[in-house]
Each structure stands twice: as structure tokens, then as C-alpha cells.
Amino acid sequence: MSDQPLMIAIDGPSGTGKSSVSKAVARALGVGYLDTGAMYRALTWWCLDQGIDLSDQAAVAREAASYPLEMGTDPAAPSVSVGGRAIDAQIREGRITAAVSQVATNLQVRALMRDKQHALMQQIASATGGVVAEGRDITTVVAPDAQVRILMTASEEARMARRSKELAVEAESTRSQIVDRDRIDSTVSQFHTAADGVVTVDTTTLNFEESVEAVLAIARGAGSD
């Protein structure tokens, strides 16, 4: 096995289980966790709080370069703060979910986030012996050097059902944030396949524990190299 700290990158569309499975895997391995989606959400919250027009891509990119973001990377208690203010609940509000794609499709922002996220992954891996980072482009753009690169998938129905159960709403009401937002996200994040060294884990028929075990098996396999 290489002496480099283990970096695990997990991508996939909304509702596949990326965040919850990534946290469980990080806890099982005793390493840090990075929610890159929360970084885009926090930037969206910051810009709205600062009165920045999200359609002004240069202005949003300037904020991306300077916003005072602090990511808590303990998988048992991940946290997001901006300027010392904890905004964990705020970044999950509907208004942020509805607006974040406008920030996430800003290519100037993505270039800045790519560098921030890769640097953060290295810092976390050095500090804790490894890192599990999840998002949309971690396996392809942010950390193609990660030893473990996984694309988590699931059927639209399964993803809508999971999100609706999580939010205690009708499944159809999650279509906009699951299906419609995925279509927007996919315009800037092309998922790779096994051909590029990315292992696909389809969680459609797996329960949560089985999903975690599937990822751990891949990680342990890589760790034994």
C-alpha cells in the first residue's frame, strides 16, 4: 500500500446516499469528511446575505475567492461556518437549494472551488490519515489522484423516495430538487465511468448499511494494495 494518506472521492446525483454513506465510511475508517456541496451552498448563502446578484458571475467568483468559510470535517459532526457564524441549517433551506445551481454552474467559481477542495482534501488527509470527499466532480476534476474513486448511482424513483422520506414530503414534490437540478448540475459535472478508473456503486436495491459496506469493501481493497 502506498504511504500516501487514503483519499476517497465519491460523486453522484442527488439522493443516491453520497453524504450519509460518506460520513459513515469516514467514521468507520477514522478519517475526515468533506461535503463539497455544502461549500457551494455556503457560498450561495453568503452571496445572498451580502446582496450579491447571483447572475453576476464575476462578482460571485470574487466572493468565492474570499468568503470566510470554515468547514468542520469530523464525520460525526460536520459543520459549516462563514465569518464565524454557523450556517448548517441555513444552507439546507429551500431558498438555497433552489438557488445553488446558479452558483454551481458558474465556471469561474468551479475553478476556484476545485483548488480549494483539493487543498482541503490534502489537509484533512494529512491531519487524520485519510479523507472521504463527496460531491459531483471529485472523482474527475477535483481529485482524479484519489486512490479510491466511486460514482454512486440509484434510480430516479429510489432517489426521490429517499429524499421525500428524509424531508417527510410527497415523493413527487422532490422532483425539482432531484431530477430537474440534476439536469442542471450535469451541464458542468460529467461523471466518469469504470473506463476512467471510477467504480460505480448502484444503491437502488441496497439499503443504507449495504451501501456503506459496498464502499468500505472497495476502500479496503485499495488500502491493501
Ligand SMILES: Nc1ncnc2c1ncn2[C@@H]1O[C@H](COP(=O)(O)OP(=O)(O)O)[C@@H](O)[C@H]1O
Ligand atoms: N441505500 C439507501 N437506502 C435507503 N436510504 C438511503 C440509502 N442511502 C441513503 N439513504 C437515505 O436517503 C436520504 C438521502 O441521502 P443523502 O446521503 O442525503 O444523499 P445525497 O447526499 O446523495 O443527496 C438520507 O435520509 C439517507 O439516510
Ligand SMILES: Nc1ccn([C@H]2C[C@H](O)[C@@H](COP(=O)(O)OP(=O)(O)O)O2)c(=O)n1
Ligand atoms: N462538487 C460539487 C458538489 C455539489 N455541487 C452542486 C450540486 C448541487 O446543485 C449543489 C449542492 O450540492 P449538494 O451535494 O448539497 O446537493 P444535494 O442536495 O445533496 O443533491 O452543488 C457541484 O456542482 N459540485
